[in-house]
Amino acid sequence: MRLLATTDSSLLERAPVLLRDALSGLLPPPARWTANALIEIVAILAVFGTLFAFLTLAERKILGRVQNRPGPNRTGWFGLLQPFADGIKMLTKEDIVPHAADPVLHYLAPVALIAFSLLTFSVIPYGRDLLAVRMDASVLFFFAAGSATELSVFMAGWSSHNKYSLFAAMRALAQLISYELPLLLSVVPVVLAAGTLSTAGVVAAQSGWKWGLVPHWHVFTPWGAAGFAIFMVSALAESNRSPFDLPEAESELIAGHLTEYSGFKYALFFMAEYFGMCALSGMAVTLFLGGWQAPLPALEFVPSYAWFALKLLALIAGFMWVRATLPRLRIDQLTRLAWKFLVPLALINLGTAAFWSLTYPWGGSLQLLRWAVALALVMGPFLLLGRRLSAGLGARTYRYA
Amino acid sequence: MNTVLVILALATLGTAAVAMSLRNLLHSVLLLTATWAGVAAFYLWAGAEFVAFAQLLVYVGAISMAVLFAVLLTRHSRDDVAAPPAARSRGVYAAAAGAAVAGVLLAAVSLAPLATAPARAPAVSVRQLGGELMGAHAASLLAVAVLLTVALVGAVVLAAGGPPEKPGDTP
Numbered sequence: 001m002r003l004l005a006t007t008d009s010s011l012l013e014r015a016p017v018l019l020r021d022a023l024s025g026l027l028p029p030p031a032r033w034t035a036n037a038l039i040e041i042v043a044i045l046a047v048f049g050t051l052f053a054f055l056t057l058a059e060r061k062i063l064g065r066v067q068n069r070p071g072p073n074r075t076g077w078f079g080l081l082q083p084f085a086d087g088i089k090m091l092t093k094e095d096i097v098p099h100a101a102d103p104v105l106h107y108l109a110p111v112a113l114i115a116f117s118l119l120t121f122s123v124i125p126y127g128r129d130l131l132a133v134r135m136d137a138s139v140l141f142f143f144a145a146g147s148a149t150e151l152s153v154f155m156a157g158w159s160s161h162n163k164y165s166l167f168a169a170m171r172a173l174a175q176l177i178s179y180e181l182p183l184l185l186s187v188v189p190v191v192l193a194a195g196t197l198s199t200a201g202v203v204a205a206q207s208g209w210k211w212g213l214v215p216h217w218h219v220f221t222p223w224g225a226a227g228f229a230i231f232m233v234s235a236l237a238e239s240n241r242s243p244f245d246l247p248e249a250e251s252e253l254i255a256g257h258l259t260e261y262s263g264f265k266y267a268l269f270f271m272a273e274y275f276g277m278c279a280l281s282g283m284a285v286t287l288f289l290g291g292w293q294a295p296l297p298a299l300e301f302v303p304s305y306a307w308f309a310l311k312l313l314a315l316i317a318g319f320m321w322v323r324a325t326l327p328r329l330r331i332d333q334l335t336r337l338a339w340k341f342l343v344p345l346a347l348i349n350l351g352t353a354a355f356w357s358l359t360y361p362w363g364g365s366l367q368l369l370r371w372a373v374a375l376a377l378v379m380g381p382f383l384l385l386g387r388r389l390s391a392g393l394g395a396r397t398y399r400y401a
Numbered sequence: 402m403n404t405v406l407v408i409l410a411l412a413t414l415g416t417a418a419v420a421m422s423l424r425n426l427l428h429s430v431l432l433l434t435a436t437w438a439g440v441a442a443f444y445l446w447a448g449a450e451f452v453a454f455a456q457l458l459v460y461v462g463a464i465s466m467a468v469l470f471a472v473l474l475t476r477h478s479r480d481d482v483a484a485p486p487a488a489r490s491r492g493v494y495a496a497a498a499g500a501a502v503a504g505v506l507l508a509a510v511s512l513a514p515l516a517t518a519p520a521r522a523p524a525v526s527v528r529q530l531g532g533e534l535m536g537a538h539a540a541s542l543l544a545v546a547v548l549l550t551v552a553l554v555g556a557v558v559l560a561a562g563g564p565p566e567k568p569g570d571t572p
Contacts (some may be wrong), residue, residue, distance in 0.1 A: 105431070136527045139452040147462030151434060154469055158427060185516065197527050199453075 013303045016043075017129045021227070029282050040132045044121050052274045053083035059320050066324035069361055070214075093263035098161055103262065105159035110261070110268035113152035117272045119145040120279040127292045127305030136198045142283060143184060146238070150176050151249075153257060156269070160260035168256030171331055172247030175237060178338035183234035186227040188381035189353030190218055190287045192220075203291030212297060217290035222275075222374035223353040226382070228288040229302035230346050232318075235280040237334070240273055244334060281315040289315075341389050352377040405446055411440030426472050434465040451527050 011018075020043075057072065057079060064071025072079035097106055123138035126129040135141060150173055157169020171272035191197055194205035208216045232315035237244035247256045255261075258269055285291060289311050292304035329337070352374055359370045413436055414424035418430035444453035534542055 103430075137451045137454050140451065140458065141438065144454040144462065147458055150462065151431075151465060154430070180462075195528070259572070355460060371537035 002020055009307070010301065010303070011258070013128060016304075022164055032189060037132075044132065044369040045048070045118070047254040048121060048275060048278060051273055051278065052252045053087070053279075055274055055316065056270075057082050059323075061323050062317075062320050063116045087267075090264050090267040091192045095263040096260075096263060098260050102159040102161065105155045105312060106260075106372065108264075109152045109156035109159060110265045110272070112155065113272045114150055114268050114275070116145050116148040116152070117275040117279060121275070121282075123199050123289055124279065124282040124286055125203055126282075126308050129305065130292075130305055131200055134200060138199045139187065139191060139197045139202070139287075142279075143180075146276070147277070149179060149272070156261070157257035160257070160262055164253075165257050165259050168253055169245060170258070172257055174331070175240075175244065175247060175334060179237035179334050179342075182230050182338060182342035182346045183238055185350065186234065187340075189223050189227050189350055192350070192353050193218065193221075193223075193357055195205065199286050199291075202287055203293065206290040207293055215290055215293060217288065217293070219288040219290075221356060222371070223349050223356055224288055226345065226349045226352070227376045228284065230342055230349065231288065232286055233317075233336075233342060234320065235277075235284060237338070239276040239319075241277060241319055243326040243329050245323075246328055246331060246334065277319055278312070279315065281312050283318070284315060285311040312353055337361065338390065341385050344385060348377065372373070406443075408448060409439060409443050413443065417523065427469070430468050430472055433468070434461055437461055437465070449525075452529055 020036060020039050023039055024032045027035050035080075060082070061071040061079065066169075072082040073083040075085045097103055116306060116329060120142050122132045123142050153176065154169055157165045157172070160166075194202045196202060196205070206215070206217050210216065211291050214220060219228045236242075240247050246253070249257065258266060261269060285308060292308040294300045294302060294304070294307050355377065356370070356374055359366075362370050416432045416435040416439060420429040420436065423432070424428045437456065441453045441456040441461065444450075444456055
């Protein structure tokens with residue numbers, strides 16, 4: 001909770017911290033610590049709440065354009081007021097609880113989900129001085145808080161007293177548990193390379209440029225690129241995004257474990273999904289894309305939080321593009337992809353990262369050998385496992401289509 | 402500081418007590434999960450950050466799921482999760498078993514040579530913790546890892562025991 005403004009950075013860089021200190025400076029000194037914490041909480045809620053509102057609009061607009069239709073365009077200019085119309089609609093809808101449902105658990109499920117997904121925002125460094133909670137083990141905290149969302153999915157499915165909701169919750173749990181493994185395993189090499197479990201430390205480990213041009217981001221190493229790919233695929237599945245959105249599958253399963261939810265509780269689930277996507281993208285930026293660091297030394301005058309926002313929005317746009325492009329997987333294909341492909345690849349990637357950090361002192365022509373071996377360690381298993389995964393599965397024939 | 406500890410202790414013990422007294426097994430499991438989260442909060446209060454998050458990740462995230470699945474898979478119908486009041490003999494057995502466990506635990510705690518806590522808590526970083534685990538306690542870590550791997554392989558063998566799939570099943 002100690003956000004100290006570094007003195008050598010520009011005014012724009014320090015602006016958020018200066019603003020916070022000015023606000024809490026109005027209070028007597030004993031209350032300042034609490035005031036600072038409250039201001040940080042309000043800032044995170046406000047920024048990500050607004051981002052959520054406009055992400056729903058952006059997603060509908062982008063999906064619309066991809067499918068050759070205009071998307072929402074009636075409320076405000078270019079549909080800009082659509083999120084607020086949706087919010088009012090959600091708030092005024094009737095909240096239906098099934099007669100036989102477990103009312104306490106039915107109420108607690110969305111609350112627990114949103115609480116745990118908000119907790120994850122506290123450890124992401126949004127800028128040079130913008131990190132709400134500085135902890136030694138913040139990467140571990142991020143995934144510990146995220147893993148509690150499974151519990152609320154189960155609570156939602158079971159408390160609805162609807163056998164289809166329960167089945168859907170089980171399917172969702174199978175997916176969440178399966179993909180948590182490659183997600184965590186793809187993070188371990190980063191911790192190995194950075195030598196720290198704190199998010200600020202991981203970002204600091206990626207500072208600097210090679211030849212003043214190529215940033216030292218983890219994604220620009222062989223194991224980092226592979227880890228980033230595994231992390232992003234697992235993040236798609238963990239946040240229930242297409243093509244892994246079969247827990248919800250609104251067109252086929254009537255929203256799965258959310259069937260019995262309506263009104264604002266449903267909106268909370270929806271919000272938690274977007275928050276999860278934002279948090280996982282923010283973690284991907286922190287772990288692999290250099291966090292708030294600028295890509296070039298000449299571009300360092302741009303405030304660090306602007307770089308973070310840019311990278312975050314780019315990743316989220318990628319999520320939306322994937323949703324517009326790929327069809328949904330089946331549950332057996334989904335689990336097979338996790339257990340037979342992503343988990344072995346992530347384990348091998350750990351070995352690649354170990355090789356990479358052991359051969360750190362290699363120079364000259366040995367550097368070429370280092371790259372060749374690491375690339376072979378990444379590409380070889382990928383090609384072999386990929387061939388095995390799709391073995392015996394020829395092109396699909398559609399008999400009745 | 403002690404008020405925080407009292408609140409944490411009351412929350413942890415209270416959820417555990419209510420979990421034992423409920424008829425609905427699933428409610429008990431969820432309250433048990435809350436108890437585990439309370440233990441994690443206690444670790445956090447005591448300054449053991451890494452242990453707290455590991456507790457959260459393992460118990461609240463994973464073990465709770467295992468227990469929930471075990472409850473759901475061993476019931477015949479969803480109305481079966483609310484256990485009927487048991488016979489008096491079962492209550493007597495349960496009390497005897499509970500008393501035995503409590504006696505063993507009490508004896509172990511009272512006989513263990515617990516050093517009185519130093520005035521200041523040692524600040525242990527995650528890096529030091531990792532060094533300790535990989536250095537002095539590497540053997541026990543390996544033993545636990547082997548045990549878990551054997552359990553995992555056993556689970557895979559049990560799960561893969563069915564008849565082979567017909568080729569037409571997977572389009």
